[in-house]
Amino acid sequence: MANMLANIFGSSPVRPLEKHIGITFRCAKQLRPFFAAAIEGDWEKATIVRGEIERLEHEADDLKKKIRLGLPKSLFMPVPREDLLELLLVQDKIANRTRDVSGIVVGRKMEIPVEIAAEFLEFVDRNVDAAKQARKSVRELDELFTAGFRGAEVELVEALIEELDRIETDTDDKQAVLRATLFKIEGSMNPVDAVFMYKVIELTGEIADMAERVGRRLELLLSH
Amino acid sequence: MDAELVYIGLAALFGIFMAWGIGANDVANAMATSVGSKALTIKQAILVAAIFEFLGAVLAGGEVTSTIRKGIVDADLLSGSPELLVYGMLASLLAAGTWLYIASKNGWPVSTTHSIVGAIVGFSAVGIGVDAVKWGKVATIVMSWVASPLTAGFIAYLIYQSVQRLILRQDDPLARAKKYVPVYMFFAAFTITLVTILKGLKHVGLTIDLAESYMLAIAIAVAVAIIGYVAIQRIKPDPKAEKSQHFYTVERVFGVLMVITACGMAFAHGSNDVANAIGPVAAVVSIAQTGEIAAKSALPIWVLGLGGGGIVIGLATFGRHVIATVGKKITQLTPSRGFAAELAAATTIVIASGTGMPISTTHTLVGAVLGVGLARGIEAIDLRVVARIMVSWVVTIPAGAFLAIVFFFIFKMILP
Numbered sequence: 101m102a103n104m105l106a107n108i109f110g111s112s113p114v115r116p117l118e119k120h121i122g123i124t125f126r127c128a129k130q131l132r133p134f135f136a137a138a139i140e141g142d143w144e145k146a147t148i149v150r151g152e153i154e155r156l157e158h159e160a161d162d163l164k165k166k167i168r169l170g171l172p173k174s175l176f177m178p179v180p181r182e183d184l185l186e187l188l189l190v191q192d193k194i195a196n197r198t199r200d201v202s203g204i205v206v207g208r209k210m211e212i213p214v215e216i217a218a219e220f221l222e223f224v225d226r227n228v229d230a231a232k233q234a235r236k237s238v239r240e241l242d243e244l245f246t247a248g249f250r251g252a253e254v255e256l257v258e259a260l261i262e263e264l265d266r267i268e269t270d271t272d273d274k275q276a277v278l279r280a281t282l283f284k285i286e287g288s289m290n291p292v293d294a295v296f297m298y299k300v301i302e303l304t305g306e307i308a309d310m311a312e313r314v315g316r317r318l319e320l321l322l323s324h
Numbered sequence: 325m326d327a328e329l330v331y332i333g334l335a336a337l338f339g340i341f342m343a344w345g346i347g348a349n350d351v352a353n354a355m356a357t358s359v360g361s362k363a364l365t366i367k368q369a370i371l372v373a374a375i376f377e378f379l380g381a382v383l384a385g386g387e388v389t390s391t392i393r394k395g396i397v398d399a400d401l402l403s404g405s406p407e408l409l410v411y412g413m414l415a416s417l418l419a420a421g422t423w424l425y426i427a428s429k430n431g432w433p434v435s436t437t438h439s440i441v442g443a444i445v446g447f448s449a450v451g452i453g454v455d456a457v458k459w460g461k462v463a464t465i466v467m468s469w470v471a472s473p474l475t476a477g478f479i480a481y482l483i484y485q486s487v488q489r490l491i492l493r494q495d496d497p498l499a500r501a502k503k504y505v506p507v508y509m510f511f512a513a514f515t516i517t518l519v520t521i522l523k524g525l526k527h528v529g530l531t532i533d534l535a536e537s538y539m540l541a542i543a544i545a546v547a548v549a550i551i552g553y554v555a556i557q558r559i560k561p562d563p564k565a566e567k568s569q570h571f572y573t574v575e576r577v578f579g580v581l582m583v584i585t586a587c588g589m590a591f592a593h594g595s596n597d598v599a600n601a602i603g604p605v606a607a608v609v610s611i612a613q614t615g616e617i618a619a620k621s622a623l624p625i626w627v628l629g630l631g632g633g634g635i636v637i638g639l640a641t642f643g644r645h646v647i648a649t650v651g652k653k654i655t656q657l658t659p660s661r662g663f664a665a666e667l668a669a670a671t672t673i674v675i676a677s678g679t680g681m682p683i684s685t686t687h688t689l690v691g692a693v694l695g696v697g698l699a700r701g702i703e704a705i706d707l708r709v710v711a712r713i714m715v716s717w718v719v720t721i722p723a724g725a726f727l728a729i730v731f732f733f734i735f736k737m738i739l740p
Binding site for chain 2: 105106107108109110111112113114171172174175176177178239242243245246247248249250251252253
């Protein structure tokens with residue numbers, strides 16, 4: 101009897117979603133030390149960081165499953181359940197891309213050409229920035245629920261998403277420049293390595309793409 | 325030993341058993357919202373509950389007590405054999421108490437009110453005769469069970485919408501909260517005191533005329549609002565906590581408001597649910613003392629006190645644990661949401677108590693929570709549980725009735 105009131109509250113997905121983006125960001129952030137080690141050829145350190153990336157990716161995955169299980173169809177929520185699940189999915193993809201790209205680099209013990217190393221690290225940083233901005237935006241979820249998705253809080257989140265879009269455009273520009281530089285030196289590289297280097301750049305760039313999609317999903321919530 | 329003493333003794337015993345059950349379980353629902361939102365500590369919650377449950381029972385419980393006591397059974401049919409009513413009321417108390425005990429052991433969401441009303445209808449329809457039940461009155465009571473959660477839900481919806489529009493969606497929510505929260509305090513205190521004065525005080529022998537009643541209610545409400553205002557001004561923003569939750573300080577302002585609505589909720593609960601437990605006790609006592617079914621006899625205050633006391637014992641023994649458990653589970657009910665639900669529920673319950681309607685506190689609170697949810701205020705509500713609550717309220721009535729019938733025939737055989 102005493103639990104009657106308590107039980108009508110389903111498990112709120114809001115805090116877990118905020119926690120989930122926190123984990124995926126921490127995962128993406130590892131790319132910086134990871135690539136720094138890879139460029140120096142310190143594969144021992146790179147493998148350690150890669151282990152941390154895998155651990156965080158698993159953690160995000162487990163939390164994702166837990167959140168899904170806690171969102172049965174019988175829940176009554178101010179925003180559509182599908183939109184929240186989609187948000188969760190793109191958040192998770194940030195960690196997935198991080199795992200994929202680090203996997204290729206460690207697996208092939210890839211040497212990143214010195215000609216592009218500095219530019220590439222900047223590019224990685226910017227992608228991590230995008231993930232960080234995505235985290236900042238998602239962390240406004242509880243405030244959005246409190247304010248009922250209207251008013252001053254919505255404007256605040258819209259501004260955060262605009263900034264996220266700017267960062268993503270920046271990564272696109274950096275990616276184009278990086279490809280151009282790589283194109284100039286690809287003749288001097290082992291062809292297979294060159295192909296994989298393009299692949300690594302593409303996958304890394306997808307981290308910012310996924311972060312931007314997190315922003316799009318949040319925007320969809322705002323329009324309800 | 326005198327039969328009368330046996331009757332009164334048993335009635336008091338069963339009444340305390342039931343009040344204890346209410347105090348141990350039911351009160352948790354009224355108080356846990358405040359503990360869950362950290363507006364009160366558990367100790368404070370128990371203190372507030374003890375004081376205001378008792379006050380509610382004594383000051384505003386009279387109308388509901390008299391409904392339970394003489395509104396459901398047609399006493400005229402029994403004027404020749406008053407002992408039947410005594411057996412019946414004792415059976416109802418024991419039936420409701422037992423059913424509540426079984427239900428809480430199994431975690432079923434049942435209502436005290438529904439059990440006791442079902443029990444009384446059961447023993448009178450089967451034990452005495454179908455004509456003995458005032459079916460018109462029973463129909464009104466059942467209607468009120470549908471109406472009370474709906475009303476509370478509607479009021480909660482309006483309150484929460486106003487909170488969002490006036491405070492939460494603005495650029496300066498903290499300044500706005502400090503400005504408007506005392507107004508909500510005024511309304512909370514005004515409604516509850518006005519209904520108490522208008523409907524409750526005559527049972528404790530006080531009569532105040534209408535104009536004076538309004539003046540007194542306004543005076544008390546203004547005093548509450550001023551105390552609240554002073555308390556709110558002392559709250560200073562915490563920039564560190566606000567970084568991760570912009571509404572942190574705003575919610576603390578609502579926390580002060582919740583202390584007041586929690587008092588209101590405990591008062592309302594006392595006025596309605598305690599009355600359920602002691603209505604039958606009052607009936608038995610009055611028959612035992614006078615030897616006849618005196619419809620007009622006054623309600624002894626000590627009986628109301630018995631109910632209030634039973635609840636406090638229940639709170640002190642098991643209530644603490646239950647409040648802590650429920651409080652942990654309802655963190656979604658932040659102060660801004662919780663107060664809207666509590667204020668809506670308390671208002672609805674006190675008005676119902678004033679008109680003598682025995683309604684379910686918890687169901688009304690559930691209705692109010694759903695109202696906040698409809699105003700897009702709650703992150704996730706489990707509709708399966710809401711459906712289970714509705715089913716349980718339909719099942720409780722025949723269950724209470726069946727147990728009451730069994731106990732009635734047992735008492736008829738063994739009691740003098």
